Amino acid sequence: MTISPTAPVGTAPAPLPVEPPTGCPFDPPTAFGALRTEEPISRIALPDGSWAWLATRYSDIRAILGDTRFSSDTTLHGYPLSGMTGGGNTQNRGFIRMDPPEHTRLRRMVTREFMVKRVEALRPEIQRITDELCDEMARGQGPVDLVEALALPVPSLVISLLLGVPYDDHEVFQRLTGTLLSRTVPDDEREAARVELRDYLDQLVTAKEADPGDDILGRLITEQQQTGEITHDEVAAFAALLLIAGHETTANMIGLSALTLMRDPESAARLRQDPGLIRGAVEELLRFHSIIRNGPRRVATADIEIDGHLIRAGEGVVAAVPSANRDESVFADADRLDICRPNAQHHVAFGYGIHQCLGQALARVELQVVIGTLLRRFPTLRPAVPVDEIPFRTDMAIYGCHALPVTW
Amino acid sequence: MKITLDADKCCGAGQCVLVAPEVFDQRDEDGIVVLLDAEPPAEQHDAVREAAAICPAAVIEVH
Numbered sequence: 001m002t003i004s005p006t007a008p009v010g011t012a013p014a015p016l017p018v019e020p021p022t023g024c025p026f027d028p029p030t031a032f033g034a035l036r037t038e039e040p041i042s043r044i045a046l047p048d049g050s051w052a053w054l055a056t057r058y059s060d061i062r063a064i065l066g067d068t069r070f071s072s073d074t075t076l077h078g079y080p081l082s083g084m085t086g087g088g089n090t091q092n093r094g095f096i097r098m099d100p101p102e103h104t105r106l107r108r109m110v111t112r113e114f115m116v117k118r119v120e121a122l123r124p125e126i127q128r129i130t131d132e133l134c135d136e137m138a139r140g141q142g143p144v145d146l147v148e149a150l151a152l153p154v155p156s157l158v159i160s161l162l163l164g165v166p167y168d169d170h171e172v173f174q175r176l177t178g179t180l181l182s183r184t185v186p187d188d189e190r191e192a193a194r195v196e197l198r199d200y201l202d203q204l205v206t207a208k209e210a211d212p213g214d215d216i217l218g219r220l221i222t223e224q225q226q227t228g229e230i231t232h233d234e235v236a237a238f239a240a241l242l243l244i245a246g247h248e249t250t251a252n253m254i255g256l257s258a259l260t261l262m263r264d265p266e267s268a269a270r271l272r273q274d275p276g277l278i279r280g281a282v283e284e285l286l287r288f289h290s291i292i293r294n295g296p297r298r299v300a301t302a303d304i305e306i307d308g309h310l311i312r313a314g315e316g317v318v319a320a321v322p323s324a325n326r327d328e329s330v331f332a333d334a335d336r337l338d339i340c341r342p343n344a345q346h347h348v349a350f351g352y353g354i355h356q357c358l359g360q361a362l363a364r365v366e367l368q369v370v371i372g373t374l375l376r377r378f379p380t381l382r383p384a385v386p387v388d389e390i391p392f393r394t395d396m397a398i399y400g401c402h403a404l405p406v407t408w
Numbered sequence: 409m410k411i412t413l414d415a416d417k418c419c420g421a422g423q424c425v426l427v428a429p430e431v432f433d434q435r436d437e438d439g440i441v442v443l444l445d446a447e448p449p450a451e452q453h454d455a456v457r458e459a460a461a462i463c464p465a466a467v468i469e470v471h
Contacts, residue, residue, distance in 0.1 A: 107420070116425040117434065357421070361426070
């Protein structure tokens with residue numbers, strides 16, 4: 001094994017590829033395929049003129065994300081912050097931007113809230129919410145925007161309920177989340193949205209301190225804040241993280257999955273015939289779509305060799321999850337959707353390592369319920385516009401459809 | 409087959425519980441992994457190996 005020399009000085013690397021191939025909105029950028037074979041650890045330019053390593057192979061990405069010497073601490077020198085969405089790098093940054101032991105301490109305060117049996121117990125409630133929204137949809141004639149009618153409200157209602165955030169405020173937090181996760185809004189606008197969300201959550205936490213309910217924020221206040229484990233601001237940081245992570249991601253997976261199955265009637269028919277296939281199908285849809293398009297990112301805290309390539313302490317790394325999930329050395333015929341793929345669950349759509357998605361059990365149940373119900377209730381569901389007129393979210397950190405007009 | 413866990417490393421992703429619910433559970437108080445059966449019968453072995461393979465924090469060791 002040879003150690004690659006540092007990339008030649010003066011060559012300007014290309015930016016992170018984000019555009020899907022023409023006519024294939026479900027495929028990751030074409031460049032990833034060649035990079036996996038020819039240059040699995042390559043350099044990309046970041047918007048501020050700095051650069052970072054881009055990892056594209058499944059095995060390398062698991063090695064990087066599974067190694068805590070690759071730090072998630074956004075305050076460390078060299079962390080590839082430029083072009084990252086979600087707002088500026090503040091003191092009160094939430095545990096996904098921290099390392100152990102602080103990350104472990106904070107994450108474990110909410111882990112039980114999202115554990116498998118707690119989430120399974122929520123399944124009937126998620127089904128009820130989904131049924132009501134489908135009833136509402138069925139009362140109309142179509143076309144409707146599936147994003148607005150179902151994909152966004154289900155996860156948004158569920159996370160509001162779990163956190164104890166009034167759903168009446170959903171327009172506020174959906175608008176702010178949209179701005180925070182956009183790659184194309186100017187930095188000052190994103191910063192303004194971050195401040196507005198912080199003020200909103202600050203007021204919300206203050207109100208809940210006076211009257212903590214039987215919900216995640218209420219329990220954080222009574223069990224952690226009132227015992228001095230965490231501060232008011234840390235409760236607000238939990239709220240921001242869980243609120244943003246809890247609805248945008250699942251909403252976009254619902255939209256993309258519904259559209260994929262509308263265009264793949266054979267898979268849709270199999271799922272209708274055998275609803276037991278939905279669990280595996282959701283894993284495959286997660287692998288196939290890999291909606292996280294802007295990271296995860298890390299900074300090396302030591303000189304570390306990955307796949308014969310030396311990454312030096314202080315250098316940033318961007319892990320291309322959509323590329324890992326289409327790696328042919330792990331997933332045979334990787335660009336094909338196979339709802340019965342035996343190793344679909346090996347995907348890294350939820351990330352890998354200690355930062356792997358905390359809400360993954362909830363996301364899985366929401367997707368299983370919503371996709372299953374949609375197939376059953378609207379067997380003739382189809383896009384109401386040609387696919388090339390659907391606005392895809394190439395401008396966002398989380399891929400999906402901005403809107404999805406459907407009819408039946 | 410004998411299973412050992414390094415529960416200190418567990419991040420509570422719960423993938424082991426989804427793959428091998430007869431063998432793994434999560435603690436009520438903090439969602440951290442619990443071993444229900446350290447020497448599971450043969451019919452569980454494939455599921456346990458799968459759980460070990462996808463555990464994001466490499467907590468599960470199969471001997």
